Amino acid sequence: MSAQARMLWVFGGIVALLVVASVVGWLLHRRGGDGGGPTVRNLNARIRAWWGMVAVLAACFAIGPVATLVVFGVISFFALREFITLTPTRAGDHLPLVVAFYLLIPLQYWLIHAQWYGLFAIFIPVYAFLALPVLAVFGGDTTDFLERSTKVQWGVMVAIYCISHAPALMILRPGVEGQLLLLYLMLVVQISDVMQYVFGKLLGRRKLAPVVSPSKTVEGLVGGGSAAVGIGTALWWMTPFAPLQAAAMSTVIVIAGACGGLALSAVKRSLGAKDWGHMIEGHGGMMDRMDSVVFAAPVFFHFTRYWFPG
Incomplete structure (x- = not known):
């Protein structure tokens, strides 16, 4: 089967x-009265959000790799904005934040576009991590300097560096094969999140954390997790x-993915927040959808x- 045919089969299945989920959600809405209650309303909001996300991803794949990189760059931008919004910063952090938003994001995704793996892999954890505290020094504010620098670095790490590895899968295989790898990652992650929620509601007894x-x-x-596997x-x-x-x-x-969800939940708890934001109806913020x-x-x-070089 050709790569194009496999892509069509996958999107057809999704x-x-x-469609089945939408019908079930509509029936629950009709039967429950008052919109079916908060659980059903949240379910239908999530289904609508999934429709939108699938449509955006399909459009990106149809247009080409550049469109996919642009969309993930936007995702990194909003995820970083949510992270910085919840983590207190000071005026002395403005210069490193400007660099993070308007220099590091486009550079990281350009390196993927250029297929410059050697620099893509080390650009942020080496050069950016060394530069950001130096830039903060010029803000002239030493109050909680280590804590503030660490927050900015951690935000850049999770929102830019880590998320950028998803579209970077396209450089491991040419054309549609690379898009299928990206789609595979997103499918397994989302299915795992959904199935963990379902199994937890139906059978959950012992708290994980x-x-x-x-x-x-x-x-x-x-x-x-077993269902997703x-x-x-x-x-x-x-x-x-x-x-x-x-x-x-x-x-x-x-x-x-489970480790990512727990680690970023711990960050939210430490900041006294339930969600990273309210950007995606039914899902919270961008980081809530991308934490896994x-x-x-x-x-x-x-x-x-390493194991499957192209």
Whole structure:
């Protein structure tokens, strides 16, 4: 089967699932009265958001890699804005923040476009991390300097460097093959999040991290993660992996994604916030939707590059 045909099959399956979900959501809305209650309203809001995200991703794939890079660059911009909005900054941080938003984001994504892997991989964790505190020095404010510099660096790390590894998957395989790798990552991550929520609601008893994320349960992680691995294995045909390899790679994605969700939930808790923002109806902010991708994307990228070089 050609790569184009596989892409059509995948998007056809996604649309079919969203149609079923939309019908179920509509029926629950009709039966429940008063919009079906907050749970049903939240479900329908999430379904509408998924329709929008799928439409944007399909349009990017149709236009080409540059469109995909631009969209992920915008995602990094809004994710970084949410992170910085929740983490207090001072006037002395303005110069490093301007550089982060208006120089580091376009440069990081340009390096992907140029397929300059050697610099893409080290640009932020080496050069940007060394430069940002130096820039803050010129702000002339030493109050909580280490804490403030660390916040900016961590925001740049998760919102720009880590997220950029998702579209960087396209440089590992030419054309549609690279797009399929990106789509595979996003599918397994989103399916894992959804199935962990479902299993947690149905079977959840033991809290996974009650202080950090009271809604997450051991049963949700095991059941939802296993379901996502099963689906990821069944989708081996859209990747360069054999079935057993797809099982291993989807397991890596699920574990890394779960770690990302917990780590960024801990950051939110420390800041006294429930969500990173309100940008996406039913999902919270951009970072709420990308928290699993933040950890999963770089791990999946480097595992794929090392074990399955193009």
